[in-house]
Amino acid sequence: MLKSEYLQRVYTGVITRDPDQREFHQAVLEVLESLDLIVDQHPEYEERGIIETFVEPERMICFRVPWDDDQGRVHVNRGYRIQFSSAIGPYKGGLRFHPTVNLSILKFLGFEQILKNSLTGLPMGGAKGGSDFDPKGKSDTEVMRFCQSFMTELNRHIGQFVDVPAGDIGVGAREIGYLFGQYRRVRGSYDAGVLTGKGLSFGGSLVRTEATGYGLCYLTEEMLKCMKKESFEGKTVVISGSGNVAIFATEKAAQLGGKVVALSDSNGYIHDPSGIDLDVVKDIKLGHRGRIREYADRVPGSTYTEGFRGIWNIPCDIALPCATQNEIDGSIAKTIVKNGVMAVAEGANMPCLPEAIRVFQEAGVLFAPAKAANAGGVATSGLEMSQNSMRYSWSFEEVDRRLRDIMVNIFHNAYNASQECGVPGDLVVGANIAGFLKVSQVMVAQGLI
Ligand code: NDP
Ligand code: 2IT
Numbered sequence: 001m002l003k004s005e006y007l008q009r010v011y012t013g014v015i016t017r018d019p020d021q022r023e024f025h026q027a028v029l030e031v032l033e034s035l036d037l038i039v040d041q042h043p044e045y046e047e048r049g050i051i052e053t054f055v056e057p058e059r060m061i062c063f064r065v066p067w068d069d070d071q072g073r074v075h076v077n078r079g080y081r082i083q084f085s086s087a088i089g090p091y092k093g094g095l096r097f098h099p100t101v102n103l104s105i106l107k108f109l110g111f112e113q114i115l116k117n118s119l120t121g122l123p124m125g126g127a128k129g130g131s132d133f134d135p136k137g138k139s140d141t142e143v144m145r146f147c148q149s150f151m152t153e154l155n156r157h158i159g160q161f162v163d164v165p166a167g168d169i170g171v172g173a174r175e176i177g178y179l180f181g182q183y184r185r186v187r188g189s190y191d192a193g194v195l196t197g198k199g200l201s202f203g204g205s206l207v208r209t210e211a212t213g214y215g216l217c218y219l220t221e222e223m224l225k226c227m228k229k230e231s232f233e234g235k236t237v238v239i240s241g242s243g244n245v246a247i248f249a250t251e252k253a254a255q256l257g258g259k260v261v262a263l264s265d266s267n268g269y270i271h272d273p274s275g276i277d278l279d280v281v282k283d284i285k286l287g288h289r290g291r292i293r294e295y296a297d298r299v300p301g302s303t304y305t306e307g308f309r310g311i312w313n314i315p316c317d318i319a320l321p322c323a324t325q326n327e328i329d330g331s332i333a334k335t336i337v338k339n340g341v342m343a344v345a346e347g348a349n350m351p352c353l354p355e356a357i358r359v360f361q362e363a364g365v366l367f368a369p370a371k372a373a374n375a376g377g378v379a380t381s382g383l384e385m386s387q388n389s390m391r392y393s394w395s396f397e398e399v400d401r402r403l404r405d406i407m408v409n410i411f412h413n414a415y416n417a418s419q420e421c422g423v424p425g426d427l428v429v430g431a432n433i434a435g436f437l438k439v440s441q442v443m444v445a446q447g448l449i
Contacts, residue, residue, distance in 0.1 A: 004039045007032045010197050014055055021104035023325060028055050037421045042440075050440050053448070057110060059083040060103070063153045065131055067146045077399045078226025079150050081129035081157055081165070084110035087442045089123035090161055092378060094132035094168030097146075097175065105325070106130060109168075109349055112356055113378070116371040116434030119410045122382035130152070135170045147178035155183050160193030160388070162336060166381050167197045169324065172244060173209070176242040177202075193388035196381035205384035207399040208377075212347065214400070215376015216320060217256060218407035219368055220345040224318075226415065227366055227425060230342065234258035238316040240264045240308065241323030242285055242292045245347045245374065249320050250278055262314050264323060265292045269311035272302035274381035315339035322347030330355035346370035357428060371432040372414050379406045420424055 002008040013027050020305035035051065047050050061081040066074055084093045093113040096106070100208075114126030131150060135143050142280045158165060167176055176197045183194055192203030200206065207214070217232070224230040237258040239246050242265050250260045258273045270276075270292050280298055284290040308323065312332045319341050321327055325348065328336070333356035336344070344360050345368035346352060352360070353366075360367045373424065380403055387393050394402075410431075418430030442448075 002032055003036050007036055007039060007051065010051045010055060010202075013052065018104075021107060023104045023108040023285055023350070024111065026354065027108040030354060030428065031111075031115070031432050031436070032044070033395065034421075034429045035043070035436065037423070037429060038433060044444060047438070048444060053443065054085070054092050054436075054440070055111070056115075057082050057084045057107065058086060061129075061157050062103075065133065065149045065151045065153070067142070069142050077131045077133040077146070079129070079131045079153060081154060081163065082106045082110040082127060083157075083163055084126045084128070085114040085320060085439065086125040087114075087439050087446065087448060088118060089125045090159075090263070091163035092117055092124035092381065093127040093129070094166045094377075095171045095175075095179075096128070096168040097133045097170035098130070099132050099134045100113045100147055101130045101132045102341055103306050104122070104193045106353065107333040108325070112371050114439060115432060116375045117378055117436045119372060119413065119431060120375050120379040120382060120406055122217035122379060124164075124378065124382055127165070129165055130168065130171070133170075135175070137410070143175065144178045147175055150233050151179045151182035152186060157188050158183075158194055160191050164193065165195055165383060166378070166380070167244070168242065173197065173199055173204075186221060193385050194382040195422045198384070203384075203388050205380060205387055205399055206394070207395040207403060208380045208384055209244070209252070210248040211380035212374050212377030212381065213250070213322070214252045215379065215403055216245070216249050216322070216345055216373050217252035218376065219373050219411050220318065220320070220343060221256060222408050222411040223345070223366055223368055223427070225413070227378055228342065232318065235259070235317040235342070236261055237318045237365040238262045238311060239320045239322050239328060239347070240269075240351070241321075242281060242350065243322070245377070246292055246322040247278070247281060247285060249322055249347050250276055250281070253279065253318070258318065259441045262311050262315070263292055263295075264308045264311045266323070267291060267294060268304055268306040269308055269349055270295045270302055270304050271314055274301055280317055297438065313339075317342045319344045320347050321351035324348055325350040326353055328356045329350045329353045329416055330359055332356065333359035336360075337365060345373040347374050349374065361426065361428075366425075367427060368411075369428045369431050371435060372410050372427060375410055376403050376407055379403060422428065
């Protein structure tokens with residue numbers, strides 16, 4: 001129950017309007033709980049209807065995506081783009097291709113993206129899109145035909161000053177290449193800035209591939225340093241997932257002196273007590289899109305266990321969930337705490353349920369929420385847009401330095417906001433408030449409500 005009658009009314013309205021959108025309700029409630037601490041100081045929120053405007057997407061696009069498989073059979077998927085907020089810049093956010101994609105998932109992701117993008121300090125609004133298409137088990141040509149059909153409709157809704165999609169689960173360099181090719185074909189124009197995460201030879205930025213995982217570790221490093229006078233050095237790290245975010249979080253955690261001992265996919269997890277050999281993981285995942293279980297066949301001393309949640313029974317000092325939403329519930333969180341964890345940082349979007357976050361915070365575990373911790377991906381997308389506008393590319397070192405600076409700033413902005421709200425160290429509140437204040441000020445300044 002929210003203290004503010006106004007916020008409670010907004011929340012009830014969100015539930016009544018879309019009763020089945022549980023993930024979206026979850027994301028909204030967490031933000032409203034943070035706003036509950038400051039709403040009394042901002043009578044304009046209720047007077048100008050700011051919060052009810054903020055929780056409703058500016059525009060939701062939904063379309064059919066027909067495509068032919070290699071046998072010539074027709075399949076029809078559903079495509080979406082949720083253009084949630086363009087207050088501080090063009091809509092910006094990834095595309096997810098996964099069978100679980102629906103309006104609730106994309107609205108929660110688009111909503112979180114508004115605040116995340118605001119935290120980066122770059123001029124980007126919030127959006128998310130995707131499809132219930134499952135790229136697993138599909139040939140390259142099937143994925144290509146799907147992407148072409150998807151972009152045949154999406155192209156009319158996006159543009160470098162309008163909406164700039166990128167990758168997310170199931171959408172990586174291969175898919176962005178096919179999507180960009182189709183955009184160029186139907187528009188007859190080389191608008192490099194219309195998508196980010198592009199290949200390096202056609203307008204992509206160095207470090208974008210690594211950015212989310214690297215950024216997660218940079219923010220975690222700063223949090224450990226400032227809040228516990230600690231570092232990654234000598235720490236045992238468990239990372240869930242084995243996709244883009246997990247792989248490059250593993251790489252950076254190891255570079256910073258940590259020992260990553262476990263990774264997972266949706267089927268199960270590997271445990272390698274001597275430290276994950278990332279070359280083997282990259283060969284499996286990036287080389288031939290294999291399953292993580294192959295690692296145990298190839299690396300002596302490692303094991304594979306069925307069931308992806310079991311990974312959280314492995315004791316660690318630092319936990320980085322990097323797979324998907326709602327992976328860690330209250331009981332898993334208690335196990336992680338009992339095993340002595342020092343810090344948890346969310347590489348995935350909303351991997352921890354609200355009760356899990358409470359368990360971590362009450363136990364005094366450092367906790368970095370996704371919208372701060374995984375903002376490095378979209379921040380580097382913003383840097384890719386800058387380079388596209390300049391028609392120039394920065395070096396790896398230059399982009400990496402900017403990414404690190406952005407992540408350090410995000411930590412301090414969230415930390416300072418938590419202090420100003422009277423809950424020092426609560427980075428959930430800090431990130432929500434620091435992200436929201438800028439967006440709400442702009443909504444008022446532009447007369448958007
Ligand atoms: P990938 O598609 O590269 O990898 C996803 C990983 O998560 C895979 O190991 C996958 O396993 C696992 N996974 C996906 N869905 C489920 C599920 N329902 N249950 C269990 N495991 C699952 O995606 P990313 O690494 O890019 O994304 C991971 C997370 O990070 C997502 O929450 C995404 O929103 C977030 N994120 C991504 C950013 C980016 O730049 N890519 C930026 C910021 C956040 P399997 O192969 O078995 O499906
Ligand atoms: O969740 C996210 O921040 C992303 N998937 C990255 C979005 C982007 O536009 O780079």
